[in-house]
Amino acid sequence: MKLKVICLNLWQGGNLMPGIIDFLKQQDADILLLQEVYSGTEPELPENYRSIDVLATNLNYGYFDFQPAMLDIVPEGKIESGNAIFSKYPIMRSSNVFFTDLYRERNAHDPAEFPTTPRSLQYVSVDANGTDLNLFNFQGVWDLDGDNYSTQRQVMSEVIIEQIKDKEHVILAGDTNAKTSNKAIAEIERYVTNVFGYDLTTSFNMKRKDNPGYATACVDMIFVSSDIVVVDKSCPEVDISDHLPLITTVELH
Numbered sequence: 158m159k160l161k162v163i164c165l166n167l168w169q170g171g172n173l174m175p176g177i178i179d180f181l182k183q184q185d186a187d188i189l190l191l192q193e194v195y196s197g198t199e200p201e202l203p204e205n206y207r208s209i210d211v212l213a214t215n216l217n218y219g220y221f222d223f224q225p226a227m228l229d230i231v232p233e234g235k236i237e238s239g240n241a242i243f244s245k246y247p248i249m250r251s252s253n254v255f256f257t258d259l260y261r262e263r264n265a266h267d268p269a270e271f272p273t274t275p276r277s278l279q280y281v282s283v284d285a286n287g288t289d290l291n292l293f294n295f296q297g298v299w300d301l302d303g304d305n306y307s308t309q310r311q312v313m314s315e316v317i318i319e320q321i322k323d324k325e326h327v328i329l330a331g332d333t334n335a336k337t338s339n340k341a342i343a344e345i346e347r348y349v350t351n352v353f354g355y356d357l358t359t360s361f362n363m364k365r366k367d368n369p370g371y372a373t374a375c376v377d378m379i380f381v382s383s384d385i386v387v388v389d390k391s392c393p394e395v396d397i398s399d400h401l402p403l404i405t406t407v408e409l410h
Contacts, residue, residue: 158286159388159408161186164330164379166296166400168365169265170195170205170238176397178215184404188283189218189243190330190379192296196223197236206236218243224253224279226296229265238265240279240294240331249289251281254320256298256313271299278317288409291324293317295331303336303374314341322348326409327382332400337375349380352387352405360392365399379403384410 163186170193171177181189189212197206204211209223221244225237242248255277263270279294295317298309321327329349335341337355353375360377377400381387389406 158288159406160188160285160290161404161406162188162190162328162330162379164190164377164403166192166332166377166398167194167205167208168398168400169193170208171211171398172205173397174204174211176395178211180395180397180402181212181216185217186404187245188292188328189241190292190294190328191241191243192294192332193238194223194241195229195236195238196225202233202236206231206233209241212241212243216243218245220244220246220248220283222248222251222279222281224251224277225260226255226277227260227275228262230262231265235262239277240296242279242281242292242294244281244283244292246283246285246290249282249284251279254278254280254316256316257309274299276313278320280320285409288326290409291321291327293321293327293329295333297332297334297376299334303334303376304339306340310335310339310341314344317345318348321382325382325384327380328385328407329380330378330403332377334376337378342378345380349382350387352379352381352390353392353403357392360401360403362394362396362399362401364396377401377403379405381407386410
C-alpha cells in the first residue's frame with residue numbers, strides 16, 4: 158500500500174496557521190509528523206498556541222497523538238509544547254523518550270534557553286490496513302553549528318537508534334536541528350535511509366529568516382527503513398512556516 162507523509166515544523170505552534178491549514182488540506186496526506194506544536198485549549202489564546210485543537214477541527218484526521226517536551230512560558234501564560242502525529246489510520250500505542258534534558262518549564266523566547274531546551278522522540282504505532290507502521294517524530298537538540306557532533310547530539314543519535322533498530326516499517330522524521338553532514342545523522346543512516354539525502358540545499362523558508370547561514374542548512378529530514386520504498390518526494394517552497402515542508406509518498410513492503 159502507498160502512503161503520503163508530511164513532515165513540518167509549525168514555527169511556534171503555527172504563526173502562519175491559515176496558510177498551514179490551506180496547504181495541509183490541499184495535500185491531504187495520510188500521516189502528518191509535526192514539531193513545535195502547542196496544546197493550549199482556552200479559546201481566547203491565539204491560534205498558534207492552540208495547534209492541536211485548530212488542526213483537529215480543520216483537518217480530516219481521525220487519530221492524533223501529542224507528546225509534550227516542555228512547558229513554555231509565553232506572554233499569555235504557560236502552555237505545553239512538543240511533537241504531534243496526525244494519522245488517518247488507528248493509533249495502537251505511543252510513547253515519548255527524552256534525549257538529554259528532561260521535561261521542564263522554559264522561557265520560550267529566551268535564546269539563552271535554546272541549547273538546553275528539552276527535546277524528545279515521539280513514537281506512535283499505527284495499523285495501516287493490517288501493517289504495523291512505526292512512526293518516530295522529533296525535534297533535535299539545538300546548536301547553531303549544524304555540523305557540531307556534540308555530546309548532546311551523540312546521545313540523541315544513540316537514543317534514536319536504540320528505539321528504531323529492531324523495528325520494521327519505520328518512518329523517522331523531524332526538524333533535526335543538525336545538518337545532513339553531521340556525524341549524528343550519519344550514525345542514524347546506518348539503520349535507515351535519508352529520503353532526501355543531500356538533494357536539498359536548505360529546508361528553511363528564507364523569507365522568514367534573517368541569518369544567511371540558514372540558506373545552506375538542511376535540517377528537516379525523513380528517514381525510512383529498508384522495507385519501505387520511496388515513490389515520490391518534494392520540498393515545496395511555500396510560505397507557511399520558517400521551515401519548508403517535506404513530502405514523500407512511500408510504499409510498504
